[in-house]
Amino acid sequence: MLVSVFLALFLPCAGMSAVFLVYICLLCYAANNDENQPELPEPPVKAGQTKGLSPSDLEKLPKVTGKDLVLAGDCAVCLDEIESDQPARMVPGCNHGFHLECADAWLSKNPICPVCRAAIGPELFNPPEIDPC
The missing domain is CATH 3.30.40.10 (Zinc/RING finger domain, C3HC4 (zinc finger))
Known part of the structure; x- marks a missing residue:
């Protein structure tokens, strides 16, 4: 009985810890990739865009x-x-x-x-x- 209580408490905690570690790794990977990417150029201005009145x-x-x-x-x-x-x-x-x-x-x-x-x-x-x- 003691083993089943231990497994009932340990397995969910271990599973959530593993999911949390994977999440942290993905965040670090995304942050490192964003720093290495060059900035995107400005979008072109529409040709039909007009200026207002002076x-x-x-x-x-x-x-x-x-x-x-x-x-x-x-x-x-x-x-x-x-x-x-x-x-x-x-x-x-x-x-x-x-x-x-x-x-x-x-x-x-x-x-x-x-x-x-x-x-x-x-x-x-x-x-x-x-x-x-």
């Missing part, structure tokens, strides 16, 4: 207050309400409005409207002159 282009976009916005009272960038006295920026063409800081942060990285994805191109900054004749 600060001078952002200044050309209309600034209004929250009460002057035509469409919606919520900023689609930060999802917060645009108060009537807060400065806002309106995207020409689609007339969607956003907090001034939110719009500038978004448009400096993406030259499209955050709501409708309308492109904000150079034609919106330099409208064609109409001859009064």
Whole structure:
């Protein structure tokens, strides 16, 4: 009986110890292999990736207050309400409005409207002159 108690306690402990030692060896092997590997090069930049608007282009976009916005009272960038006295920026063409800081942060990285994805191109900054004749 004493032998069966000994085996019932010893065998599970020995088995778990063996599994633990194998795990530690695998961790050491993986750590040594990571140190010997060269660093991966940076992934290439997508060809279709565009840059946002410049600060001078952002200044050309209309600034209004929250009460002057035509469409919606919520900023689609930060999802917060645009108060009537807060400065806002309106995207020409689609007339969607956003907090001034939110719009500038978004448009400096993406030259499209955050709501409708309308492109904000150079034609919106330099409208064609109409001859009064």
